[in-house]
């Protein structure tokens with residue numbers, strides 16, 4: 001039997017937007033009428049980034065979610081991000097334009113398997129990358145993002161064992177920088193692992209004066225060659241402040257929009273993907289599920305709504321606050 005909310009969702013999904021309307025203008029009108037705010041990750045389409053109230057990386061979005069006073073937060077990103085917004089701001093109605101917008105990292109850590117893994121190391125502190133479900137967050141002591149993973153691990157006393165989940169690539173990078181021995185969960189981002197090392201080599205030979213900058217979710221063999229490693233926001237800031245003028249950017253292609261806007265005189269070249277697609281770069285299929293049409297319907301029907309059960313909310317909030325207080 002379908003629940004009431006589910007019936008509404010099925011109805012909502014089958015609706016198409018009215019013909020001939022100015023989607024962006026209608027979205028902005030509705031947003032104001034309903035006292036809603038649109039938060040977007042750097043990896044969603046330019047169309048959505050251009051009308052969002054706030055665009056940021058995972059950490060900045062978590063911080064922004066927490067301080068919103070709007071009645072509705074429309075989260076243009078992926079499911080774990082919308083869940084995080086709900087956990088940090090339970091008073092707000094949190095909407096995600098497509099419930100199928102998941103994440104390969106969150107999918108890599110199912111709750112039951114993670115509980116069994118954790119039970120093998122009863123004395124270990126659990127640090128989970130924010131790219132995980134609310135259930136995994138509730139089983140964690142600290143959450144981290146790619147912006148602060150090093151600080152979070154460094155804040156844990158040296159005599160403690162640390163489980164780091166679910167991104168093994170970020171974990172290996174943190175291990176290398178901090179010198180700590182981490183117990184790694186075996187998860188990865190399909191987008192950052194999809195960057196072709198062979199094609200990248202060719203691109204670097206073609207542009208010997210370009211600096212390779214990379215997100216820490218990339219493979220270790222790529223990170224070794226990078227002259228700068230950082231979160232999406234750190235990469236954006238690096239391009240702005242660096243005295244260099246040519247960059248090969250190894251992360252999801254959505255950030256290129258902000259980089260070119262912030263540094264129009266610099267040459268920004270996306271790192272090539274294994275399989276060719278329309279941009280020949282690596283795109284997140286989940287982030288790209290957010291479209292203007294779905295954003296319109298989400299605001300119109302106020303669906304699909306993200307909720308987190310009370311017990312999970314409390315546990316996950318504690319781990320998130322442990323991160324935010326560092």
Ligand code: 13P
Pocket residue numbers: 056057058059131145146147189217231232233
């Ligand atoms: P950041 O937003 O922390 O850079 O992480 C990138 C990412 O893959 C988000 O899903």
Ligand code: SF4
Pocket residue numbers: 043078102103104105106131189190191192217252284285286287
């Ligand atoms: Fe997940 Fe990777 Fe997409 Fe980020 S880019 S949402 S880590 S699959």
